[in-house]
Amino acid sequence: MSITDLFSETFWALTGNKIRTALTILGIVIGIGSVITMVAIGQGSQAAIENSIAAIGSNLLIVTPGAQRGAGGFSAGRGSARTLTQADADAIKSTVTNTSGVAPELTSRYQIAAKGQNTNTSVTGTVPDYLTVRNVQIATGTFFADSQVSSDAKVAILGPTTVTDLYGTADPVGQTIRIRNIDFQVIGTTVAKGGTGFNNPDDIVYIPISTAQRFLSGGTYVSQISIAAKTQKVMSDVQQQITALLDQRHKITSSATADFSVINQADIAGAATSTTNTLTLLLASTAGISLFVGGIGIMNMMLTSVTERTREIGLRKAIGATNGDISRQFLMEAIMLTFIGGAIGVGLGWAAALALKQFANVSTQISITSIIAAFAVSAVVGIIFGYYPARRASLLKPIEALRYE
Amino acid sequence: MIEIKDVSKIYHTGGEETVALDHVSLKINDGEFVAIVGPSGSGKSTMMHILGALDNPTTGQYLIDGQDVAKLKDDQLAKMRKNKIGFVFQAFNLLPRATVMRNVTLPLIYAGAPQKEREQKATAALAAAGLDKSKYNNHSNQLSGGQMQRVAIARALVNDPSLILADEPTGNLDSKTSHTIMTTLQALNKKGHTIVLITHELDIAAYASRVISIRDGKLEHDRKNK
Known part of the structure; x- marks a missing residue:
């Protein structure tokens, strides 16, 4: 079975039940979209903090005087001494x-x-x-x-x-x-x-x-x-x-x-960076959960589809489809669902990040890395959640599949 | 030529053994039109699965054009079905949302034929199956039962198989349509296609040139129609 035929069969299968396909894609759109937006917010706030640290000066060390000490150990506070x-x-x-x-x-x-x-x-x-x-x-x-x-x-x-x-x-x-x-x-x-x-x-x-x-x-x-x-x-x-x-x-x-202290700018920057890293991780993992749920949605749709199309699978096997042909076909459908969902999700996530910047004054930053990662994740989600239904379809016995009511 | 040598099929269900075919031997020559008849439970469905390379016999040999099918693995069986066997089913089993053309070219997708050749072969097969040209681009669910079965026959023909296996092809059709479908199969047989028909209706079996009856997993009789 050629790649062109595989795409054509996939297209035919996915347009067969448009509402179900759209809803399944929506799950992935929300998952990928929220990952993109959340990471953009995290990286945006990181960049904002880095900018304000850079505004102080770069590679900066500041020497400040210590506290002025009077009689009886009385301290006027750090930086008050004229030392x-x-x-x-x-x-x-x-x-x-x-x-x-x-x-x-x-x-x-x-x-x-x-x-x-x-x-x-x-x-x-x-x-x-x-x-x-x-x-x-x-x-x-x-x-x-x-x-x-x-x-x-x-x-x-x-x-x-x-x-x-x-x-x-x-x-x-x-x-x-x-x-x-x-x-x-x-x-x-x-x-x-x-x-x-x-x-x-x-x-x-x-x-x-x-x-x-x-x-x-x-x-x-x-x-x-x-x-x-x-x-x-x-x-x-x-x-x-x-x-x-x-x-x-x-x-x-x-x-x-x-009677003096030396403050290192890197220490201040380091603390700020670890805070924003935690924030980014928190946001991304929340979004990751919705991506996972979207993946389960795909598996659910594919399993339903395998059951509904049992006779079709039997027929395809009767006219010469190998187990590999069948499993590739179902896997391709799952990957296509996540890929389309991923593409729309990246677009929507991008738009949401821009809208937040424009209207809600939240600093966001979209990175090419997060887009590539989102695509890679959506492909992996498709393969992982599509594998089991595809394998189930490929192992159906042609006689039983043909007689399935 | 297809040949079954001393074939048995035993099913194991819940610890019980069911003998569906009991040491059956059979030879079908190229260009024959054979009807296999028998009541339900006689083993004729099992016979069809084995002839169709959908299932392997428990013991014995099954030769298609001299090649033993009985020991083949799943993928080799798929290849055998793709190249040597065309199926016609009682329930037609067409892809519902696909056009007639797409249904007939479906086997060629797995055979990997180029696009142009696919359409030529499909057009020739549809003409041989006797479907009106105006229907070629209709969706299969817009067709009548008789037209659907003609599409299914064209799909079985399109790979030019050694054997066309028709499992109760008229079971879902009225008697008048059944008659025209059987006439079409007869015409294909006259053009040289080997056809094996599975049926429980004797008047349908009468279209074949040879009738084999099965009972309790054994051949009952094997006679020529005049």
């Missing part, structure tokens, strides 16, 4: 290897005024390396240069939220803002990063760190140091180098008394 200094940042920059940028930061909130408008926002003193280390992009104008850091220039770059608060839709470049009664010239604005939690990274003013130390805080301490490692692989090495260097500089002998 990190500009000298620490310079030492990290000159000694630690495999880094692609070191950016000390000095951040405080100030009241800022510009042309009758005013707002309270975060002012970060830093260096040009900050752009690469923290993945900040300039929208208009320029960021300040190293020379402006060494000359304590009174220049500022505004985040998009601050621009809106002070100037509305007008371009602030060239304008002047006042921070603590000191005039700063606005020389640039940054591209929006999108909110990640309570700290809005777009409501910010950047100024040179030397200017912040000299005119605003009046000291050489820094509030944190961001370091970008060259690659993800060397992150833990860089982290160890920084810890060793600062231990030595701050004369720390045990990690319990350390």
